[in-house]
């Protein structure tokens with residue numbers, strides 16, 4: 584997936600323009616394709632659809648780009664025998680631009696399954712939620728001297744990190760762990776916060792993917808953290824006699840909570856991918872729960888706000904092992920949602936994140 588947060592303040596105007604076209608196209612793809620379908624008889628293949636969508640997003644949503652420039656760019660993207668087709672469709676779109684713009688609905692910028700479930704959850708807040716998901720995300724970063732998370736307006740030396748992601752690593756609050764297992768660690772943002780929050784602890788940061796493991800090691804070395812050991816391993820295969828006072832499972836997930844930073848993610852996820860991820864997350868939680876020491880704590884988190892990857896996983900886990908219980912997360916009131924941590928982008932100026940804190944009654 585796409586655009587690195589660090590690139591966001593990139594100076595090159597050309598890069599900013601390309602990124603804006605990319606973002607606007609994926610944000611509005613549902614609505615754009617609905618308009619385009621009214622302008623041709625037969626569904627064109629993927630390359631033509633991409634060229635048409637890129638042109639249409641500029642025509643419909645980017646006033647600062649002249650319509651003729653958008654058409655010309657799309658025409659250059661396709662094979663010679665398709666140029667007149669792309670030219671004709673986009674010129675028709677320009678002719679009917681005002682009519683289409685007048686019928687714009689933000690709901691069509693998202694897949695139907697997503698809108699339906701969020702309408703049930705939020706009622707009249709739905710549109711505010713959807714509009715916000717289509718806006719530019721804020722950037723926060725950790726000031727390396729003070730360890731305070733600051734909102735960033737320009738490039739800085741701060742370690743870029745989402746507000747909710749930062750809060751996740753602190754959910755266990757004022758405990759004094761001597762050993763911490765960070766099960767899915769790369770690129771290491773939460774490892775960094777854990778290391779600074781619990782300086783007396785030894786932190787084992789496990790990452791399966793070799794390339795991401797290298798990035799984790801590089802990041803940890805760059806920060807000069809003395810209490811972190813990086814381990815290149817699949818957490819599901821990890822064999823150890825050691826027990827850990829704090830286990831963080833920042834599990835792989837659909838990342839649907841990062842829609843603002845990755846507008847394309849909404850089109851690549853569906854109910855099946857939510858269920859598949861939920862099943863994997865449950866297995867991972869079962870496995871990592873075996874590593875916990877007496878009185879130890881597990882933080883479970885995902886950058887998703889969907890029940891299949893969040894509350895359903897915790898409930899299924901508690902059914903599997905009733906010796907665990909959910910305890911109150913240590914976080915600002917803005918993130919509290921019953922006994923869980925939940926950030927919603929339109930309320931918290933953050934990614935969508937879920938967190939649960941579990942402890943075991945031995």
Ligand SMILES: C[S@@+](CC[C@H](N)C(=O)[O-])C[C@H]1O[C@@H](n2cnc3c(N)ncnc32)[C@H](O)[C@@H]1O
Pocket residue numbers: 748766767768769770771772773774789790791792795816817818819833834835836
């Ligand atoms: C959500 S990201 C973690 C982000 C990280 N905690 C941070 O704050 O920077 C999930 C990571 O888990 C890794 N991962 C997935 N399955 C794993 C497994 N079975 N064992 C160890 N790492 C795994 C992925 O490669 C990915 O880097």
